[in-house]
Amino acid sequence: MNLCDIKTVKSLMDTFSLRFRKEFGQNFLTNPMIVGDIADAAADSAESTILEIGPGIGTLTRELCARYANVVSVEIDRGLIPVLTYTLNDFHNVKVVNEDVMKADLAALLAPYFGKGPVSVCANLPYYITTPILMRLLESGLPFRSITVMIQSEVADRLAARAGTAAYGAITAVLNYYGTAERLFKVSAGNFLPPPKVDSAVVQIRLYAQKPLVPRDEALFFRTVRAAFEQRRKTLPNALSAGFPELSKEQCVALVEAAGHRADIRGERLNTADFVALSDLIAAEIAK
Numbered sequence: 001m002n003l004c005d006i007k008t009v010k011s012l013m014d015t016f017s018l019r020f021r022k023e024f025g026q027n028f029l030t031n032p033m034i035v036g037d038i039a040d041a042a043a044d045s046a047e048s049t050i051l052e053i054g055p056g057i058g059t060l061t062r063e064l065c066a067r068y069a070n071v072v073s074v075e076i077d078r079g080l081i082p083v084l085t086y087t088l089n090d091f092h093n094v095k096v097v098n099e100d101v102m103k104a105d106l107a108a109l110l111a112p113y114f115g116k117g118p119v120s121v122c123a124n125l126p127y128y129i130t131t132p133i134l135m136r137l138l139e140s141g142l143p144f145r146s147i148t149v150m151i152q153s154e155v156a157d158r159l160a161a162r163a164g165t166a167a168y169g170a171i172t173a174v175l176n177y178y179g180t181a182e183r184l185f186k187v188s189a190g191n192f193l194p195p196p197k198v199d200s201a202v203v204q205i206r207l208y209a210q211k212p213l214v215p216r217d218e219a220l221f222f223r224t225v226r227a228a229f230e231q232r233r234k235t236l237p238n239a240l241s242a243g244f245p246e247l248s249k250e251q252c253v254a255l256v257e258a259a260g261h262r263a264d265i266r267g268e269r270l271n272t273a274d275f276v277a278l279s280d281l282i283a284a285e286i287a288k
């Protein structure tokens with residue numbers, strides 16, 4: 001079954017009375033080379049379990065099933081479940097779950113697989129919800145080895161950006177707390193049915209088994225990053241005083257200087273370690 005063949009895709013959609021649902025970000029991959037490359041990159045061990053988000057009609061799912069021990073695919077669109085039952089019926093290592101990945105109990109869903117081999121995430125993500133899905137996966141605290149995802153090219157740039165560059169943002173600083181991101185390759189819009197409005201890229205996040213940075217107060221670390229980027233054009237002390245009403249402007253200047261920065265620095269110049277150090281000072285100041 002060639003699910004990258006446009007005629008096959010259209011005929012399946014007709015047979016199962018389906019339409020491409022824009023509200024679910026349904027842009028299906030139609031280039032077998034790209035599908036194969038993503039599946040190859042998803043994990044380095046054949047013993048792996050792969051959590052796939054949004055299998056669509058099963059194009060990437062089939063390639064994952066062929067390479068890895070187990071595949072768990074979470075699909076929000078109930079209408080796609082009968083097609084998936086049909087397109088995946090020759091694989092016995094796949095479990096398809098009809099749920100919204102933002103609400104699913106991922107820990108319970110993956111409990112049978114953790115401890116049996118590495119667990120990684122692989123997906124051609126729905127673009128309307130890319131960042132919330134990535135944040136949910138990272139914040140879940142689940143021991144994923146890696147997350148390999150197709151996302152908008154611009155978001156891929158942001159994830160892999162260095163501090164101080166225009167693409168660097170709150171998501172970069174937070175992501176680097178959990179692991180490192182690498183942009184693997186670009187994919188143009190013509191490789192999807194229907195084609196999305198923007199180009200895409202595949203990014204791989206490798207999660208730390210043991211996080212190298214341990215903030216004194218994790219929630220306060222996230223709050224510090226958010227404050228710095230919510231007022232991106234302001235100097236860091238001004239951005240902090242807007243985000244921490246309990247601190248005076250003078251205290252914010254003193255904290256930024258105590259962390260080893262000039263008072264006119266902007267938050268976008270700080271890397272994750274800088275934010276952890278700064279948030280530790282803020283935590284100590286607030287606790288006084």
Ligand code: SAM
Pocket residue numbers: 024025026027028029053054055056057058059060061074075076077099100101102123124125126127129
């Ligand atoms: N994996 C297929 C492929 O590569 O051709 C389809 C990818 S398509 C970009 C995104 C898929 O995610 C769709 O099947 C869509 O229905 C599904 N989806 C959208 N929002 C979702 C959510 N919140 N939870 C689970 N699946 C979702």
